[in-house]
Amino acid sequence: MEKVEIIGPAPSTYTRVARMVCEEKAIPYDLKPLPPHSPEVSAIHPFGKVPVMRHGDFELCESKAIATYLDLSFPGPKLIPTDPRQAALTEQWVSLVNTKMDGTLVRTYLLNYIFPKGSDGAPDRKAIDAVAPAVKEELDLLDRAVAKGGFLAGDSFTFADINLMPILAYMKNFPESGTAMAAAKSLSAYYDRLAARPSFQNTTPPRR
Numbered sequence: 748m749e750k751v752e753i754i755g756p757a758p759s760t761y762t763r764v765a766r767m768v769c770e771e772k773a774i775p776y777d778l779k780p781l782p783p784h785s786p787e788v789s790a791i792h793p794f795g796k797v798p799v800m801r802h803g804d805f806e807l808c809e810s811k812a813i814a815t816y817l818d819l820s821f822p823g824p825k826l827i828p829t830d831p832r833q834a835a836l837t838e839q840w841v842s843l844v845n846t847k848m849d850g851t852l853v854r855t856y857l858l859n860y861i862f863p864k865g866s867d868g869a870p871d872r873k874a875i876d877a878v879a880p881a882v883k884e885e886l887d888l889l890d891r892a893v894a895k896g897g898f899l900a901g902d903s904f905t906f907a908d909i910n911l912m913p914i915l916a917y918m919k920n921f922p923e924s925g926t927a928m929a930a931a932k933s934l935s936a937y938y939d940r941l942a943a944r945p946s947f948q949n950t951t952p953p954r955r
Protein backbone atom coordinates (compact mmCIF):
# COMPACT_ATOMS: atom_id res chain seq x y z
CA MET A 748 0.00 0.00 0.00
CA GLU A 749 1.22 3.53 -0.78
CA LYS A 750 2.65 5.69 1.98
CA VAL A 751 0.35 8.28 3.53
CA GLU A 752 1.34 11.90 3.01
CA ILE A 753 0.20 14.48 5.57
CA ILE A 754 0.50 17.98 4.17
CA GLY A 755 0.73 20.95 6.54
CA PRO A 756 3.29 22.75 8.72
CA ALA A 757 4.44 21.03 11.92
CA PRO A 758 3.33 23.89 14.26
CA SER A 759 -0.30 23.65 13.03
CA THR A 760 -2.46 22.07 15.73
CA TYR A 761 -4.71 20.28 13.23
CA THR A 762 -1.71 18.97 11.27
CA ARG A 763 -0.29 17.58 14.50
CA VAL A 764 -3.62 15.85 15.15
CA ALA A 765 -3.41 14.01 11.80
CA ARG A 766 0.20 13.05 12.47
CA MET A 767 -0.64 11.77 15.96
CA VAL A 768 -3.24 9.45 14.42
CA CYS A 769 -0.53 8.00 12.15
CA GLU A 770 1.83 7.64 15.10
CA GLU A 771 -0.74 5.97 17.37
CA LYS A 772 -1.59 3.42 14.68
CA ALA A 773 2.03 3.01 13.49
CA ILE A 774 1.02 4.11 9.97
CA PRO A 775 4.10 4.96 7.88
CA TYR A 776 3.72 8.55 6.69
CA ASP A 777 5.63 11.50 5.33
CA LEU A 778 5.05 15.06 6.47
CA LYS A 779 5.12 17.64 3.69
CA PRO A 780 5.30 20.96 5.57
CA LEU A 781 3.46 23.21 3.12
CA PRO A 782 1.65 26.30 4.48
CA PRO A 783 -2.10 26.90 4.20
CA HIS A 784 -3.22 28.27 0.83
CA SER A 785 -0.20 26.91 -1.04
CA PRO A 786 -1.30 25.61 -4.45
CA GLU A 787 -0.96 21.93 -3.47
CA VAL A 788 -3.08 22.48 -0.34
CA SER A 789 -5.71 24.58 -2.11
CA ALA A 790 -6.03 21.90 -4.78
CA ILE A 791 -7.31 19.55 -2.06
CA HIS A 792 -8.97 21.85 0.52
CA PRO A 793 -11.59 24.24 -0.91
CA PHE A 794 -10.62 26.90 1.67
CA GLY A 795 -6.87 26.20 1.60
CA LYS A 796 -6.66 24.91 5.18
CA VAL A 797 -4.22 22.36 6.55
CA PRO A 798 -3.87 19.48 7.00
CA VAL A 799 -4.67 17.73 3.78
CA MET A 800 -3.80 14.11 3.07
CA ARG A 801 -2.79 12.04 0.09
CA HIS A 802 -2.85 8.24 0.07
CA GLY A 803 -2.10 6.85 -3.38
CA ASP A 804 -4.66 8.46 -5.68
CA PHE A 805 -6.96 9.40 -2.75
CA GLU A 806 -6.87 12.99 -1.56
CA LEU A 807 -8.72 14.28 1.51
CA CYS A 808 -9.05 17.41 3.62
CA GLU A 809 -10.34 18.17 7.15
CA SER A 810 -8.57 16.64 10.14
CA LYS A 811 -11.56 14.67 11.45
CA ALA A 812 -12.25 13.15 8.01
CA ILE A 813 -8.56 12.27 7.70
CA ALA A 814 -8.60 10.66 11.15
CA THR A 815 -11.71 8.62 10.32
CA TYR A 816 -10.19 7.42 7.03
CA LEU A 817 -6.93 6.40 8.70
CA ASP A 818 -8.69 4.74 11.64
CA LEU A 819 -10.89 2.65 9.32
CA SER A 820 -8.18 1.84 6.79
CA PHE A 821 -5.31 0.74 8.99
CA PRO A 822 -4.85 -1.83 11.74
CA GLY A 823 -3.78 -0.80 15.21
CA PRO A 824 -5.73 0.60 18.15
CA LYS A 825 -9.20 1.95 17.35
CA LEU A 826 -9.09 5.69 17.98
CA ILE A 827 -12.76 6.26 17.19
CA PRO A 828 -14.56 3.66 19.31
CA THR A 829 -17.02 1.19 17.78
CA ASP A 830 -19.34 1.25 20.82
CA PRO A 831 -22.13 3.72 19.87
CA ARG A 832 -22.02 5.71 23.10
CA GLN A 833 -18.23 5.92 23.23
CA ALA A 834 -18.18 6.90 19.55
CA ALA A 835 -20.81 9.58 20.14
CA LEU A 836 -18.94 10.99 23.13
CA THR A 837 -15.78 11.12 21.04
CA GLU A 838 -17.65 13.02 18.30
CA GLN A 839 -19.21 15.30 20.90
CA TRP A 840 -15.83 16.39 22.28
CA VAL A 841 -14.29 16.80 18.84
CA SER A 842 -17.22 19.00 17.90
CA LEU A 843 -17.09 21.08 21.11
CA VAL A 844 -13.37 21.66 20.74
CA ASN A 845 -13.38 22.36 17.00
CA THR A 846 -16.50 24.49 16.73
CA LYS A 847 -16.03 26.58 19.90
CA MET A 848 -12.80 26.17 21.84
CA ASP A 849 -10.45 26.28 18.84
CA GLY A 850 -11.95 29.70 18.05
CA THR A 851 -11.31 31.01 21.56
CA LEU A 852 -8.08 29.29 22.50
CA VAL A 853 -6.24 29.14 19.17
CA ARG A 854 -7.69 31.52 16.58
CA THR A 855 -8.32 34.41 19.00
CA TYR A 856 -5.98 34.00 22.02
CA LEU A 857 -2.94 32.13 20.70
CA LEU A 858 -2.72 33.70 17.27
CA ASN A 859 -2.70 37.16 18.88
CA TYR A 860 0.60 36.16 20.50
CA ILE A 861 2.07 34.21 17.59
CA PHE A 862 1.11 36.61 14.81
CA PRO A 863 0.93 39.97 16.65
CA LYS A 864 -1.21 42.51 14.86
CA GLY A 865 -0.34 45.58 16.97
CA SER A 866 1.13 48.48 14.99
CA ASP A 867 4.42 48.19 16.96
CA GLY A 868 4.66 44.44 16.26
CA ALA A 869 3.53 43.62 19.82
CA PRO A 870 0.56 41.40 20.67
CA ASP A 871 -2.73 43.30 20.85
CA ARG A 872 -3.10 43.64 24.65
CA LYS A 873 -6.74 44.69 24.44
CA ALA A 874 -7.69 41.67 22.35
CA ILE A 875 -5.84 39.30 24.69
CA ASP A 876 -7.39 40.83 27.82
CA ALA A 877 -10.81 40.59 26.20
CA VAL A 878 -10.52 36.86 25.47
CA ALA A 879 -8.61 35.84 28.64
CA PRO A 880 -11.77 35.20 30.77
CA ALA A 881 -13.16 32.89 28.06
CA VAL A 882 -9.81 31.09 27.88
CA LYS A 883 -9.99 30.39 31.61
CA GLU A 884 -13.65 29.33 31.42
CA GLU A 885 -12.98 26.85 28.64
CA LEU A 886 -9.89 25.38 30.30
CA ASP A 887 -11.90 25.01 33.53
CA LEU A 888 -14.64 23.26 31.57
CA LEU A 889 -12.04 20.83 30.18
CA ASP A 890 -10.66 20.37 33.70
CA ARG A 891 -14.08 19.20 34.88
CA ALA A 892 -14.52 17.01 31.80
CA VAL A 893 -11.35 14.98 32.39
CA ALA A 894 -11.66 14.91 36.19
CA LYS A 895 -13.93 11.85 36.26
CA GLY A 896 -12.63 9.29 33.78
CA GLY A 897 -9.17 10.70 33.09
CA PHE A 898 -9.98 11.19 29.37
CA LEU A 899 -12.40 13.35 27.40
CA ALA A 900 -14.68 10.53 26.25
CA GLY A 901 -15.15 8.37 29.33
CA ASP A 902 -12.30 6.32 30.70
CA SER A 903 -10.22 5.46 27.65
CA PHE A 904 -7.92 7.23 25.21
CA THR A 905 -9.70 8.23 21.98
CA PHE A 906 -9.37 10.58 19.04
CA ALA A 907 -11.04 13.25 21.19
CA ASP A 908 -7.87 13.38 23.30
CA ILE A 909 -5.63 13.49 20.23
CA ASN A 910 -7.73 16.37 18.91
CA LEU A 911 -7.24 18.38 22.11
CA MET A 912 -3.61 17.74 23.05
CA PRO A 913 -1.91 19.99 20.43
CA ILE A 914 -4.03 22.91 21.65
CA LEU A 915 -3.14 22.26 25.30
CA ALA A 916 0.55 22.14 24.37
CA TYR A 917 0.30 25.79 23.34
CA MET A 918 -1.92 26.73 26.28
CA LYS A 919 0.77 25.54 28.72
CA ASN A 920 3.22 28.02 27.30
CA PHE A 921 1.43 31.36 27.17
CA PRO A 922 0.88 33.59 30.20
CA GLU A 923 -2.87 33.69 30.90
CA SER A 924 -3.59 30.19 29.62
CA GLY A 925 -0.53 28.80 31.42
CA THR A 926 -1.77 30.21 34.74
CA ALA A 927 -5.25 28.81 34.10
CA MET A 928 -3.83 25.39 33.24
CA ALA A 929 -1.61 25.30 36.32
CA ALA A 930 -4.70 25.97 38.46
CA ALA A 931 -6.69 23.26 36.66
CA LYS A 932 -5.26 20.27 38.47
CA SER A 933 -7.09 17.47 36.64
CA LEU A 934 -6.34 19.01 33.26
CA SER A 935 -2.66 19.46 34.13
CA ALA A 936 -2.39 15.84 35.26
CA TYR A 937 -4.20 14.71 32.10
CA TYR A 938 -1.86 16.78 29.93
CA ASP A 939 1.28 15.44 31.61
CA ARG A 940 0.08 11.84 31.30
CA LEU A 941 -0.85 12.12 27.63
CA ALA A 942 2.17 14.24 26.71
CA ALA A 943 4.36 11.25 27.58
CA ARG A 944 2.84 9.21 24.71
CA PRO A 945 5.27 8.64 21.82
CA SER A 946 2.64 9.99 19.36
CA PHE A 947 2.85 13.36 21.12
CA GLN A 948 6.62 13.33 21.66
CA ASN A 949 7.32 12.38 18.04
CA THR A 950 5.23 15.24 16.66
CA THR A 951 6.64 18.09 18.78
CA PRO A 952 6.97 21.11 16.48
CA PRO A 953 10.42 22.71 16.19
CA ARG A 954 10.99 25.54 18.67
CA ARG A 955 9.92 28.92 17.34
Ligand SMILES: N[C@@H](CCC(=O)N[C@@H](CS)C(=O)NCC(=O)O)C(=O)O
Pocket residue numbers: 759760761762783794795796797798808809810811845
Ligand atom coordinates in the same frame (compact mmCIF):
# COMPACT_ATOMS: atom_id res chain seq x y z
N1 LIG B 1 -11.69 22.28 10.07
C1 LIG B 1 -10.31 22.22 9.67
C2 LIG B 1 -9.55 23.36 10.31
C3 LIG B 1 -8.11 23.40 9.85
C4 LIG B 1 -7.46 24.72 10.18
O1 LIG B 1 -8.10 25.69 10.62
N2 LIG B 1 -6.14 24.76 9.98
C5 LIG B 1 -5.43 26.00 10.19
C6 LIG B 1 -4.01 25.71 10.68
S1 LIG B 1 -4.03 24.93 12.28
C7 LIG B 1 -5.33 26.72 8.84
O2 LIG B 1 -5.19 26.09 7.81
N3 LIG B 1 -5.42 28.06 8.89
C8 LIG B 1 -5.33 28.89 7.72
C9 LIG B 1 -6.66 29.48 7.34
O3 LIG B 1 -7.66 29.24 8.01
O4 LIG B 1 -6.70 30.19 6.36
C10 LIG B 1 -9.72 20.84 10.05
O5 LIG B 1 -10.22 20.23 11.00
O6 LIG B 1 -8.79 20.37 9.38
